[in-house]
Amino acid sequence: MKSAVFAALLVAAPAAAATPSGISDASLKADTAQLASDAFEGRKPGTPGGDKAVAYIEQRFAAIGLEAGNHGRWTQDVPLVTITTAPTPLVLSGCAGGAQECRAATRTALSYGTDVVLWTKRQVATQTLANSPVVFVGYGITAPEKGWDDYAGLDVRGKTVVILVNDPDWQTPTAGKDAGPFEGRAETYYGRYTYKFEEAARHGAAAAFVVHDTEPAGYGWNVITTSWTGPQIDLDQPDKGMGRVGVEGWITKAAFERMLGAAATGKDLFALTKAAQTKGFRAVPLGLQASATLSNEITHSASKNVIGVIPGRRFPSETVLVTAHWDHLGRCPADATGDDICNGAVDNASGVAGVLTLAEAFARGPQPARTVVFMAVTGEESGLLGSRWYAEHPVYPLALTAGGVNMDGLNVGGRTHDITISGGGKSDLDTMATLVAKAQGRFVAPEPSPEKGGYFRSDHFSFAKLGVPMLRAGSGVDRLDGGIPAGQAAAADYTAHRYHQPSDNYDPKWDWSGAVEDLDLYYAVLRGLADSHAWPNWYAGTEFKAIRDTTAGERHP
Ligand SMILES: [Zn+2]
CATH class of the missing domain: 3.50.30.30 (Glucose Oxidase; domain 1)
Incomplete structure (x- = not known):
């Protein structure tokens, strides 16, 4: 049974979708173009290009007006071994x-x-x-x-x-x-x-x-x-x-x-x-x-997660997480054109741009009741390393982390009638996202290949595994322009010709309208969470509920 507080949240989140978030494609384009440029050399941890990405995100967080998120520091060291x-x-x-x-x-x-x-x-x-x-x-x-x-x-x-x-x-x-x-x-x-x-x-x-x-x-x-x-x-x-x-x-x-x-x-x-x-x-x-x-x-080596926060007004010790990985593959074998930099424009300069854009939206709006933590993590491509390190050594206790959203690759192909929720139906956040999508006039489509365990393949999983409900939604495939055939063809083309290849480059011709709509949805879910005192949970019978429930006593309803 849902608590009254959570039931109120299920009304508040879709209502928030009706309020304009002010999100546009301006900084999405600018930040993605920067982070995916050759100057960042594919953002591999432990390289000058990786250091540059960390510095860029830090400077953007500061310009947006966030506070340094790790006890006065912008970064958290992530020790690595090879x-x-x-x-x-x-x-x-x-x-x-x-x-x-x-x-x-x-x-x-x-x-x-x-x-x-x-x-x-x-x-x-x-x-x-x-x-x-x-x-x-x-x-x-x-x-x-x-x-x-x-x-x-x-x-x-x-x-x-x-x-x-x-x-x-x-x-x-x-x-x-x-x-x-x-x-x-x-x-x-x-x-x-x-x-x-x-x-x-x-x-x-x-x-x-x-x-x-x-x-x-x-x-x-x-x-x-x-x-x-x-x-x-x-x-x-x-x-x-x-x-x-x-x-x-x-x-x-x-x-x-x-x-x-x-x-x-x-x-x-x-x-x-x-x-x-x-x-x-x-x-x-x-x-x-x-x-x-x-x-x-x-x-031995080390890399860094970048963390900025907007402190909460009423419940500053309670947090909401917004994450995306900044790292990518760096230099890689040259393709037919001689390009040997895996720039990772979609994967995941676009996701980091999404975090920055959501930070701007929160900074424009009223100060949230809870603290919102914006984090760009390292080492995703090597096994979710930065997010795992944070989850095991959290700056803000996971027991008081209400939930969050992770982005790994935004939609750069235009608006869709649908969205997909990875691992859909695991937690209350999925219900919130479904209601917000409905308020947007969209619907939730089943995940195309659930047997591939997409939910376990990006950073949200590091937090979920230790009990924090995390939303991972993907762009839909049913495009306003061209329907399902166009969406499926674009997805297949990306997997075959750009995913983890030097050709994952920034393209100024991309249509960001679908990403803007997805970010509006994330903003509504995150705003709903950040302005409430409700604690979403995993559904009964799902694999992460037991660990979440061990800290239930630390969360005051
Ligand atoms: Zn990725």
């Missing part, structure tokens, strides 16, 4: 053919890059995995609120767990009576590989491998090899990564099948998958031992 590993092949040894005793020992070596990709997040010169017993743990999920535990009755300390990607019901419909317990085809956080490694660490496993499969993973093996080989940048955590599983990795489906051929279970991948998709599944020891050695080169 580990480059040189691993041996992953060797599996054991007994062949399901014999009770070991008559014929087998030895299977999985090659680095083709069969397996492995790494360690531990800051150690050498990480070894020695004769670690291998256990198939299905989807590797412990979800008490769903009565599901793939680790039930199992002690995996010192063992190597092998895990299927996505969640058990990814082949069922997204909604309706045939949808499975994990939101059907839509991916829940339990389906993400990051979750699988975290859960394996909680259970004390020595190593964890996720089995790659293109459809449920959402990308091919080529993405795994390009993303997970070479120098790996991550947060320099106080525990130096020792809380992580010692060896993490992906293996191909074919390699896992070879592994099963050598194992003593007599079960093939089909049978094991079927069992893993059934509630009450029990983990299966494979009768194999895994061994590998990883030699690591370790370097």
